[in-house]
Amino acid sequence: MGFHVKPWTVVGIISIAVCILICIGIAAYHLKSITPTHYGDPHHVTTGTLKDMTNHSSYEKSNPHGLDNLDVVVVPEVTINTTYPHILRPETTPLTTVENTTSIFSGCGTHEWECNIRLDEDVLPLHYDLYLNPETAQGLYNGRVAIVLNITRTVDHIRVHSKNLNITSYILYEGNSKIEIQEMLVYARNEFLVFRPMNLLIPNQYKLIIDFRGNLTKGIVGLYRSEYFDPVKNETKYVISSKFQPTYARRAFPCMDEPGFKSTFNLSIVRPNDMVALSNMPILEEQKDKPMKGVTTVQFEKSLPMVTYLVAVAVGDFDFKSAQTNHNVTIRVYATRFQVDKTQYAMDIVPRMVEFYENYFDIKYPLPKMDIIGIPDFVSGAMEHWGMISFREANLLYQNGVSSAANKQRIASVLAHEIAHMWFGNLMTLKWWSDLWLNEGFASYCEYKAVNHVHPDWEIESQFVSQDLTPVLVLDGQLSSHPIVQKVSNPDQITEIFDSISYNKGSSVIRMLENLISPAKFQHGVRKFLKTFSYKNAETSDLWVALQSEVGQRVNISLVMDTWTRQMGYPVLHTEMGNGQLTIRQERFMENRKHDYNASDSPFGYKWEIPIQMIQEDDNKTLQKIVMHHGEDSVSILLPRKQPKWMKLNVGYFGFFRVKYSDIVWRQIQAFFRTSFTPKERCALVDDIFSLAYSQYLTYDLALEFAQALRKDWHLIPWDCADRHLFQISSLLENSAPETYVLFRKYIQNITSTLYGKFNWTDVEGEKHLDRLLKVKIFSLACSHGHSGCLETTKNFFTNWIEKNLSVPAGLRPVVYKWGMWQSNEDVWDKVWSRYLKESDSQERIRLLSSLAWSQQAWVLRRFIKLASNELFVRQQDFFTTMRFIAENSIGNPIAWTNYRNKYEELRERFSINDRYFGRMIQDLTGSYTSEIRLQEMESFFKLYPNAGAGKRARGIALERVQNNINWTERNVPVIQDWLHRNFS
Numbered sequence: 001m002g003f004h005v006k007p008w009t010v011v012g013i014i015s016i017a018v019c020i021l022i023c024i025g026i027a028a029y030h031l032k033s034i035t036p037t038h039y040g041d042p043h044h045v046t047t048g049t050l051k052d053m054t055n056h057s058s059y060e061k062s063n064p065h066g067l068d069n070l071d072v073v074v075v076p077e078v079t080i081n082t083t084y085p086h087i088l089r090p091e092t093t094p095l096t097t098v099e100n101t102t103s104i105f106s107g108c109g110t111h112e113w114e115c116n117i118r119l120d121e122d123v124l125p126l127h128y129d130l131y132l133n134p135e136t137a138q139g140l141y142n143g144r145v146a147i148v149l150n151i152t153r154t155v156d157h158i159r160v161h162s163k164n165l166n167i168t169s170y171i172l173y174e175g176n177s178k179i180e181i182q183e184m185l186v187y188a189r190n191e192f193l194v195f196r197p198m199n200l201l202i203p204n205q206y207k208l209i210i211d212f213r214g215n216l217t218k219g220i221v222g223l224y225r226s227e228y229f230d231p232v233k234n235e236t237k238y239v240i241s242s243k244f245q246p247t248y249a250r251r252a253f254p255c256m257d258e259p260g261f262k263s264t265f266n267l268s269i270v271r272p273n274d275m276v277a278l279s280n281m282p283i284l285e286e287q288k289d290k291p292m293k294g295v296t297t298v299q300f301e302k303s304l305p306m307v308t309y310l311v312a313v314a315v316g317d318f319d320f321k322s323a324q325t326n327h328n329v330t331i332r333v334y335a336t337r338f339q340v341d342k343t344q345y346a347m348d349i350v351p352r353m354v355e356f357y358e359n360y361f362d363i364k365y366p367l368p369k370m371d372i373i374g375i376p377d378f379v380s381g382a383m384e385h386w387g388m389i390s391f392r393e394a395n396l397l398y399q400n401g402v403s404s405a406a407n408k409q410r411i412a413s414v415l416a417h418e419i420a421h422m423w424f425g426n427l428m429t430l431k432w433w434s435d436l437w438l439n440e441g442f443a444s445y446c447e448y449k450a451v452n453h454v455h456p457d458w459e460i461e462s463q464f465v466s467q468d469l470t471p472v473l474v475l476d477g478q479l480s481s482h483p484i485v486q487k488v489s490n491p492d493q494i495t496e497i498f499d500s501i502s503y504n505k506g507s508s509v510i511r512m513l514e515n516l517i518s519p520a521k522f523q524h525g526v527r528k529f530l531k532t533f534s535y536k537n538a539e540t541s542d543l544w545v546a547l548q549s550e551v552g553q554r555v556n557i558s559l560v561m562d563t564w565t566r567q568m569g570y571p572v573l574h575t576e577m578g579n580g581q582l583t584i585r586q587e588r589f590m591e592n593r594k595h596d597y598n599a600s601d602s603p604f605g606y607k608w609e610i611p612i613q614m615i616q617e618d619d620n621k622t623l624q625k626i627v628m629h630h631g632e633d634s635v636s637i638l639l640p641r642k643q644p645k646w647m648k649l650n651v652g653y654f655g656f657f658r659v660k661y662s663d664i665v666w667r668q669i670q671a672f673f674r675t676s677f678t679p680k681e682r683c684a685l686v687d688d689i690f691s692l693a694y695s696q697y698l699t700y701d702l703a704l705e706f707a708q709a710l711r712k713d714w715h716l717i718p719w720d721c722a723d724r725h726l727f728q729i730s731s732l733l734e735n736s737a738p739e740t741y742v743l744f745r746k747y748i749q750n751i752t753s754t755l756y757g758k759f760n761w762t763d764v765e766g767e768k769h770l771d772r773l774l775k776v777k778i779f780s781l782a783c784s785h786g787h788s789g790c791l792e793t794t795k796n797f798f799t800n801w802i803e804k805n806l807s808v809p810a811g812l813r814p815v816v817y818k819w820g821m822w823q824s825n826e827d828v829w830d831k832v833w834s835r836y837l838k839e840s841d842s843q844e845r846i847r848l849l850s851s852l853a854w855s856q857q858a859w860v861l862r863r864f865i866k867l868a869s870n871e872l873f874v875r876q877q878d879f880f881t882t883m884r885f886i887a888e889n890s891i892g893n894p895i896a897w898t899n900y901r902n903k904y905e906e907l908r909e910r911f912s913i914n915d916r917y918f919g920r921m922i923q924d925l926t927g928s929y930t931s932e933i934r935l936q937e938m939e940s941f942f943k944l945y946p947n948a949g950a951g952k953r954a955r956g957i958a959l960e961r962v963q964n965n966i967n968w969t970e971r972n973v974p975v976i977q978d979w980l981h982r983n984f985s
Helices: 007-032 057-062 337-361 405-420 433-454 460-476 491-496 500-517 519-532 540-551 557-565 663-671 679-694 700-712 716-736 738-758 769-784 788-804 810-822 826-838 842-852 858-868 876-888 892-902 904-911 916-926 932-944 949-984
Strands: 036-038 044-046 073-075 123-135 140-151 158-161 166-174 177-179 181-187 192-197 204-215 222-230 235-243 264-272 276-279 283-288 295-300 313-316 318-324 330-336 369-375 388-392 428-430 536-538 571-578 581-588 610-616 623-628 634-638 647-649 658-660
Touching: 123 222, 140 158, 158 204, 166 181, 166 192, 235 388, 264 276, 264 313, 276 295, 318 337, 330 337, 337 369, 337 405, 337 433, 337 519, 388 405, 405 433, 405 769, 405 810, 428 433, 433 460, 433 500, 433 540, 460 500, 460 679, 460 716, 491 916, 491 949, 500 519, 500 540, 500 557, 500 610, 519 540, 540 557, 571 610, 571 647, 581 610, 610 634, 623 634, 647 663, 658 679, 663 700, 679 700, 679 716, 679 949, 700 716, 700 738, 700 949, 716 738, 716 769, 716 949, 738 769, 738 949, 769 788, 769 810, 788 810, 788 826, 810 826, 810 842, 826 842, 826 858, 842 876, 858 876, 858 892, 876 892, 876 916, 892 904, 892 916, 892 932, 904 916, 916 932, 916 949, 932 949
Parallel strands: 123 264, 330 369, 369 388, 428 536, 571 658
Antiparallel strands: 036 044, 073 181, 123 140, 140 204, 158 192, 166 177, 166 204, 181 192, 222 235, 235 313, 264 295, 276 313, 283 295, 318 330, 571 581, 581 634, 610 623, 610 647
């Protein structure tokens, strides 16, 4: 029987044929219209273009801050010629459609790249060959990366990270054989490129080669361009720089951008012939006029195994000073050429710090060189790139007569912190960001040891109490805090935990642990840990194992430290004396005691293993040590003397807790305040009593009376703790109780009067370092609270500076510039603004920005905000600092708050919600608010813009702060007012 074709079948076949012909025509049209890419060399190369919505301005306008609504984008494969230089030979295939199927290896109900934000641990990056060719003037760059992958199980796809990059071509090899790729997907929600081969990839080594194009002008993370004015050459110059931590390497080149992957790198970069190029490793080879005349291709030596966020490059007109360590490590400190003389202080101390860490860790610095470089625009204070540490200029460059003692201490501390990372963070790296504190907590603690090594007269290890420990107790006493070790997954959560809990609390509990087990055993355990995990990745429990091996069974380190690292908060110890003993009870400290919390939310019920050191006034000042366990309701300590003149817990303030004494004991301590307690203990006592008063564990009349002991305390550290509380009370009273504020100003003038009369208005290198810092605090407190002599002196200094160009001593400039402007008009403001625009020193520019923020004319401040929003005037790195300065001004605060709300969408577009500094701006703006109206404004604003990104926790902190301030005014103002009326009316 013959085959019979029905008419409707013929029609169907013809229709299908027509559709196929139309599709082919459309595909041919698109292929013909592909835009060529120029690589800056003589070869004109045509490649396929990636139709990735993330690179289209239309997408940026419609969805500038989130990737949640993006569909998967599929792009064609392009074959690459593997000969050098980078020549692409297109073999373009038509766009394909993503099938709605589940990866057979995904383990979830959809594609693995959709349901798993983490990379595949069975696809390991062994090595990267990375080539970067910046087109600096155009603000663009081309690049190629070849990633050697070790695949240890059969997979059906490879995924790598990429964000805001235009992928122009890609190819996959197994040995010399090309692997056919059916499609590449851009899954922007998780910042993935997904490569799907035609066949499964069996365990073996592969090479994935990707060509890409990026933008140098989209912020100051990833690979970016900044500019500065060279006053010697009288011209504007460019710098190419990088900032990849925590998740920004993927913005510079496609990579496996997780800390658990360590790889070696061969990096090459193209620079202008008259510029300098730096990277992690020394230069291996330079090819002048390659790939074109006027530029040089610089190839660097192969790196040691490291993570992607440590890769670094810099290109610019830099010069340097150099030295050698005693183990022949070359140290170079770079700056823009006209500022190279300002690198001398860093050059003097860096070799000594490197040698100190080599001795302390018993591991030699593993690289042949260490470059340290000041970058005109740098989003963080500094970044610990291995072999090339990058700094914001204000944190590196020092000039006598311009830089202050505070600047010098800041430079030394940041240098010590970043150099510590060469071991803690770079040699040993965390497995995942949940253990960020292993990097930052250790570096934050070790920096004090290294600074003390080079400046023992600074008493820097005692300053730890005022600089790191007591400030973080404020945040950690709130419900909006978080544990040191906390689960994080997406980039917003990751960048958000670079906060004071990871840094300050992390360093504080390390310090407490060192004191518990002894410095010697701690050092031996740390050495063992670093040697075990050199060039590897570790997590918190690995450190506890190493330390446990040093102490035996005397202390269960994991148990003790888990109570401090795996639950937020800390205890307040209630003390009661009777029958010849001291009874101690622990309770979670809450800044606002009205707030409820659920103890079952913590694995330890918000109880802690607490190392306690107690001392009392007796013949021998006997030190008693115990550990209060988290399961104990209370513990008791026998007192050597039943009725001591005084007793004190937390000797040396090593413990991360507060102590509440009876009123009688507080007064006993006050009587011996200056004679029996060290500066750091006096600092901690002041901090405890004011914090306990704020939170209503005791009353403010006791705290205000206690603080009068400061009148004759001539040491920096107690005042360092006190001035934060005094300024806080002042700000709260100014906003909520003006009449009481007037009396409080008299109180401040009274307790500062003795020291104000002691200090003269000079600032020279020969003065004692701590005195130089203290006098600025005293002058600031005095001027801020209406001291007529202080205000008159600052006015005279300021006027002579403006009218006669007489220089103000560097250390006094923050006070003089601020209070001089406070007493000036708009004509003077314009003169200061003009000086700011001409100033090239980064530290002086910050001081001038602070001065400009203290005008008392609202319209001037509105103008200033508009000017500061323009990067031609104020660098992006300095914008948030400027807004904080304005917000600290009672005239400027409502202006800044209104501007933030009105311009929020513009700010979000400029910085993105992944910028943690943008996210934390809300805390600076609202921290002094004391009214329900302001609280409602905040809540309404957050409802209008619910997606806070990396600022989610900052919003919680800001709301809680204002709620606590409202509670504070209701309960504490009457007590303060009554005490001040009785003593200062």
